[in-house]
Every structure is written in C-alpha cells, then in structure tokens.
Amino acid sequence: xxxxxxxxxxxxxxxxxxxxxxxxxxxLVRPGSVLGLTALDGDREGDAxxxxxxxxxxxxxxxxxxxxxxxxxxxxxxxxxxxxxxFALAMAWLGAAVGxxxxxxxxxxxxxxxLASLAFEVLIAVTLSLPFFNAGxxxxxxxHGMLV
Numbered sequence: 001x002x003x004x005x006x007x008x009x010x011x012x013x014x015x016x017x018x019x020x021x022x023x024x025x026x027x028l029v030r031p032g033s034v035l036g037l038t039a040l041d042g043d044r045e046g047d048a049x050x051x052x053x054x055x056x057x058x059x060x061x062x063x064x065x066x067x068x069x070x071x072x073x074x075x076x077x078x079x080x081x082x083x084x085x086x087f088a089l090a091m092a093w094l095g096a097a098v099g100x101x102x103x104x105x106x107x108x109x110x111x112x113x114x115l116a117s118l119a120f121e122v123l124i125a126v127t128l129s130l131p132f133f134n135a136g137x138x139x140x141x142x143x144h145g146m147l148v
Contacts (some may be wrong), residue, residue: 009130013086015074016127024064031057083131090128097121
C-alpha cells in the first residue's frame with residue numbers, strides 16, 4: 001500500500017491535533033502544569049504576581065481541546081474543510097511563537113527565550129499547515145482547487 005503526500009500530510013496534521021488537544025487536556029486539568037507553553041504563571045522568581053486564575057487556564061485548556069478535536073474530525077471526514085481549519089490553528093500557533101519572541105525582546109526582566117517552547121510552537125504550526133498547501137490525490141481527482 002502506498003500513501004500519497006496529501007494523505008501523509010493529513011495524518012501528520014491529525015497527530016498535531018492530538019498533541020494540541022493533549023496539551024489542552026493538561027491545561028484543563030492542571031492549569032499550572034504547562035507553564036512553559038501556555039505562560040499561565042507569573043510567580044517565577046523576579047516576576048510580578050500573576051492576575052491569572054485557574055479559571056482562565058481551564059478556559060484555555062477547553063479551547064485547545066475543542067478546536068483541535070474539531071479540526072482533527074474534519075481532517076478525517078471532510079479533508080478540504082479540515083485543511084482550512086488546521087491552517088487557522090497553524091496561524092494561531094505561529095502567532096503564539098511570534099508573541100513569545102516579541103515578549104522576550106520587549107521584556108528585559110524575564111529569563112531568556114525558551115527555545116524549546118518556540119520550536120514546539122513553530123513545528124506544530126508547520127505540521128498543521130501541511131494539508132492546506134499540499135495539493136494531493138483528492139484535489140486532482142476532483143479537478144478543482146482544494147477549497148472550492
């Protein structure tokens with residue numbers, strides 16, 4: 001059995017959705033457990049006290065779970081719509097990476113840039129965007145653009 005590059009991009013995007021949903025589950029259950037990726041802390045040494053509450057962390061967790069689950073569902077059942085949804089999630093992850101970089105440059109009191117979190121966000125963004133840019137077998141059989 002061979003798999004097309006489009007099929008592989010769908011599988012990789014679904015795996016990225018599972019990872020994003022798992023991160024959301026961790027954030028929902030334990031809002032302070034994924035501090036490096038969601039920046040819900042403010043109680044590190046040298047930081048000002050945080051105004052965020054566990055409720056905000058759990059809201060972010062719910063958002064991550066449902067958005068990634070919905071994109072994974074559509075990637076599996078209606079790949080054209082799923083590709084657009086995954087691309088929107090990819091832009092959100094890329095925005096988080098850009099925000100992390102800008103925050104590091106703008107705030108001199110915080111510790112240096114966390115490269116592991118930045119790399120994670122960029123890799124998730126790239127993986128989620130693959131189906132949107134990969135015109136594969138399904139597109140060729142239909143004879144029109146992917147999002148038409």
